[in-house]
Amino acid sequence: MSSTAGQVISCKAAVAWEAGKPLVIEEVEVAPPQAMEVRLKILFTSLCHTDVYFWEAKGQTPMFPRIFGHEAGGIVESVGEGVTDLEPGDHVLPVFTGECKECRHCKSEESNMCDLLRINTDRGVMLNDGKSRFSVRGQPIYHFVGTSTFSEYTVVHAGCVAKINPAAPLDIVCVLSCGISTGLGATLNVAKPEKGSSVAIFGLGAVGLAAAEGARIAGASRIIGVDLNSNRFEEAKKFGVTEFVNPKDYDKPVQEVIAEMTDGGVDRSVECTGSINAMISAFECVHDGWGVAVLVGVPNKDDSFKTHPINFLNEKTLKGTFFGNYKPRSDLPSVVEKYMNKELELEKFITHEVPFSEINKAFEYMLSGAGLRCLIRMDA
């Protein structure tokens, strides 16, 4: 039992007081975990585009003040009542979507959409009592997707925590807590390209390049990267991307460009942009008869997907996924092992690093399209 168990912990957290305004490092009070919750000491976190969307709150439901962050690695500090499979000292990755292991989804091999703990971007409180575990000078601060990792300590539901090999370096495997597992799983678990097939990847950020990595592992022979930012192309070669298309270079829709390049369309496509136009193009660019498109990007609240139904009649398939269809507790430890066995390279996704005190720089890098993942060190 740690000396802080059962006590309120005062620590530093980066609080978003207002949409789009720089985060402010504040002294926060973090309440002890309640039943089925755990309190984590976060050691490393990184920024994913989903944090940025909800912080900007353009086309998303605004909820402030809030502590963002959902891609992280840490150590269990203390556990609440009823938690039996985690203990202080365990190395863990928190995940924005959970696994209760009891509902129909958790029992289904096909789904990771747990009834109890699936992602909910509109909830800013804990399930147990509908309250926040964070406060600043007595004012409650909202949680984000049940993780809120931009804090030295955070409280999460035990079902949203994957216990991993303690030998795995948390400053590297933390990127598996969201983006990289999502992209990899979107290809390997959902798109499932066959050996020798063609795959288009829309959006060459960390999620898209992880999807490209999945296509390379699956033995795809053509991996076509699509991005509006041409600076992405050089980096993408390291991830097995063989050809590039910038939609801005053409005066016709990118799906037509891809159809011409591939004799009618790609076998698979994975969309990792969050742009509704890219989602539609990603669907329409797959080959009729067998093509499968997988949506991963988080859309705006009011977006709607429009395509001609003949595309479906022509036997194109549209799918989508959260977290690459991985069940966080059951599957994530083995993804970490893929890194440990050198089947999966993660270092190349981490292009920047900042101390926690400079977390706003990570937002600047993402907004300017510089690099892939920015590691944020909590102890620095």
Ligand SMILES: NC(=O)c1ccc[n+]([C@@H]2O[C@H](COP(=O)([O-])OP(=O)(O)OC[C@H]3O[C@@H](n4cnc5c(N)ncnc54)[C@H](O)[C@@H]3O)[C@@H](O)[C@H]2O)c1
């Ligand atoms: N479904 C999930 O479980 C899940 C998990 C993590 C992230 N996401 C989402 O995945 C997406 C990618 O995340 P990321 O962290 O890699 O972001 P990122 O900002 O690093 O990368 C996104 C890339 O998409 C490109 N892009 C934007 N609009 C485009 C368009 N119309 N056509 C082509 N390229 C375009 C950008 O230039 C950028 O390079 C985001 O929408 C994020 O919210 C979803």
Ligand SMILES: [Zn+2]
């Ligand atoms: Zn994410």
Ligand SMILES: [Zn+2]
């Ligand atoms: Zn469940």
